[in-house]
Each structure stands twice: as C-alpha cells, then as structure tokens.
Amino acid sequence: MVFKKMLKFLLKIIILKLLIFLPNYSLAENQSFDLWLKEFKIRAVQYGVSNNVVEDVMSNAKFLPKVIEYDRYQPEFYEDTFTYIRKRSSNKKVKEGIRLYKKEKKIIDQVEQEFKVEKELLLALMGIETNFGKYLGKMDIVSSLATLSYDKRRSEFFTKELLILLNLVDKKIINKNILYGSWAGAFGNFQFMPRTIRNYAIDFNNNKTIELKKTEDSFASAANYLKKIS
Ligand SMILES: [Ca+2]
Numbered sequence: 001m002v003f004k005k006m007l008k009f010l011l012k013i014i015i016l017k018l019l020i021f022l023p024n025y026s027l028a029e030n031q032s033f034d035l036w037l038k039e040f041k042i043r044a045v046q047y048g049v050s051n052n053v054v055e056d057v058m059s060n061a062k063f064l065p066k067v068i069e070y071d072r073y074q075p076e077f078y079e080d081t082f083t084y085i086r087k088r089s090s091n092k093k094v095k096e097g098i099r100l101y102k103k104e105k106k107i108i109d110q111v112e113q114e115f116k117v118e119k120e121l122l123l124a125l126m127g128i129e130t131n132f133g134k135y136l137g138k139m140d141i142v143s144s145l146a147t148l149s150y151d152k153r154r155s156e157f158f159t160k161e162l163l164i165l166l167n168l169v170d171k172k173i174i175n176k177n178i179l180y181g182s183w184a185g186a187f188g189n190f191q192f193m194p195r196t197i198r199n200y201a202i203d204f205n206n207n208k209t210i211e212l213k214k215t216e217d218s219f220a221s222a223a224n225y226l227k228k229i230s
Contacts, residue, residue, distance in 0.1 A: 002101065002120055003094050009124035010089040017128070018081065033063040036150040040159070047163045053170040061146040067139070068151055070183040088128055097123040100132045104215045111204075115223035122222055129191040136189070136213060137182035141165070145185040145194075161185055165194035173197075173210055188212025190222040200225035 037058065044054045079087070101108055101123060112119040123132075130136050145165065148158035165185075168174040174197065181187035185194065192201060192212055201210045204220035211217045 002098060002123075003091075005118070005120040006094050006097055006124045006127075007089065007091070009118075009121045010093065010127060011085070013124055013128050014085050014088050018084065033146075033150050037061060037146070040146070040149065040162070043159075044163055044166050047167070049163070049166040049170045053166060053176075057142055057166055057169055057176055058146070060140070060142070062140075062143045063150060064139070064143050064147045064183075067144050067147040067183045071148065071151070071153065093127050093131070096132055097127050100126075104219075107215050108219055111219045111223045115220070115227045117223040117226045121226065122219055125222060125226075126189055126218075129186075130189055133189050133213070136180070137186070137191075138180055139183050141179045141181045141185045141187060144181075144183050148184065158185070161194045164198050168194060168197060172208075173201075173203075175209060178213065188221075189215075189218035190225075192221065192225075196225060197221075200228060 041054050041058055044058070045051055101119065108119050108122070111117070111122070126132055142162070142165070145158050145162040149155055149162050151158075162185075165174070165179075169176045169179075179187070182191060186192060187194075187197070189212060197210065197212070201212060201217070201221040202224050203210050203217060205216045210221070212221060
C-alpha cells in the first residue's frame with residue numbers, strides 16, 4: 001500500500017515540477033558584484049536586519065558563475081520529459097523511502113496524525129527533492145542567492161529571498177553556519193526557500209531552532225506547508 005501510493009505521488013510531484021518551471025531567458029548587463037553587494041547591505045539594514053548580521057553573513061558572499069550556469073540550464077529543460085521522470089521515479093526510490101520510513105516510523109507517524117498529511121506524500125516529496133536527504137546540496141546559499149539577486153533575470157525575487165534569510169538568521173531561527181543547499185538557495189530535506197521557511201517551517205522538537213536537515217523539524221515543516229497550501 002505504502003509502495004503504490006508513494007509511487008503515485010512521485011509521478012504527480014514530478015509533473016507539477018515540470019509545469020512550474022517554465023523557461024524564461026533574458027540576459028541583461030550587470031553592474032559589478034561589489035557595487036551590488038554594497039547597495040544590498042544598505043537595503044538589508046533598511047529591511048530591519050541588524051548591522052552585525054548583515055556584515056557577518058554577507059562578508060563571505062561571492063559571485064558564483066556556476067549558479068548562473070545552472071540557472072540557464074535546469075534539468076527540466078535539457079532532459080526530455082521521459083528521461084526526467086525515469087531518473088526520478090523508480091521502484092528503487094520507493095524502496096529507499098520505505099527504508100527511511102521504517103527507521104523514522106515514530107516521528108513520521110506522529111507528523112502524519114498531527115497534520116493530517118499522508119506519509120506517502122511526504123516521503124515522495126523528500127525522495128524527489130533530496131533523494132531522502134542524500135543530496136542536500138553543498139552550495140553556500142548566501143552566495144547562491146546573492147548571485148541570483150545580482151543577476152538581472154529574477155533579481156527582485158531572489159533579493160527578497162536573501163533578505164528573508166538574513167532576517168531568519170538575525171532572529172536566530174536559522175543557524176548561519178549550516179547554510180548549505182542547492183544552487184538556487186533551497187535548503188534542507190525538503191529544499192525550502194527562505195520564504196517557505198519563514199511562512200511554514202516549524203520547530204517541532206521545541207529546541208528553539210529550526211533544523212530542516214533533521215527528520216523531526218523537516219517532516220513537520222513539510223507537513224505544515226502541505227496542509228496550509230491545500
Ligand atoms: Ca528544532
């Protein structure tokens with residue numbers, strides 16, 4: 001039962017993802033990254049982030065050409081649909097999900113009951129996003145978001161994401177030392193963007209910090225997200 005249901009969700013999520021990411025190519029000239037950074041820091045302080053956190057977190061922000069490359073060549077576009085789906089949904093993936101479920105049964109069942117979100121959906125989503133926590137991404141997401149903010153293509157969107165992230169660090173909701181994730185700034189087992197963290201993430205085990213790379217907080221946060229958007 002878990003097997004079939006999860007496979008069904010895997011396919012559904014992949015198709016949704018394919019529909020969401022529509023290509024949008026427009027290149028424009030950029031000012032220098034350093035100048036952008038200077039202006040961004042001023043904006044962040046105006047946004048309400050403390051000066052210390054802005055200086056501390058942004059001091060290591062770098063322009064990452066690779067991020068721009070990824071942004072222009074997302075797999076949704078350079079793989080044909082069949083290859084894309086085949087790579088991401090398989091019986092093997094479902095089996096891995098079941099293995100994780102057996103290991104974390106207590107927490108996952110608790111989350112399912114409390115939020116009324118099916119565990120198979122949560123597992124399928126985690127399988128698609130990070131292959132059950134195996135690919136959390138190793139990018140410094142402050143630099144990823146800075147690069148995409150600096151880049152003209154979707155500057156406003158990513159600037160806002162970066163401001164929200166700094167705000168979360170400032171409020172000590174998110175630890176600044178673990179900000180590694182995807183090239184687009186997504187973070188944790190379910191690849192939440194900063195805005196999703198702010199709006200939906202939960203400190204499920206009540207230890208005063210939201211740990212989206214750990215089962216408890218990440219499953220509860222994903223369940224809360226799915227419950228609220230449905
Ligand atoms: Ca926590």
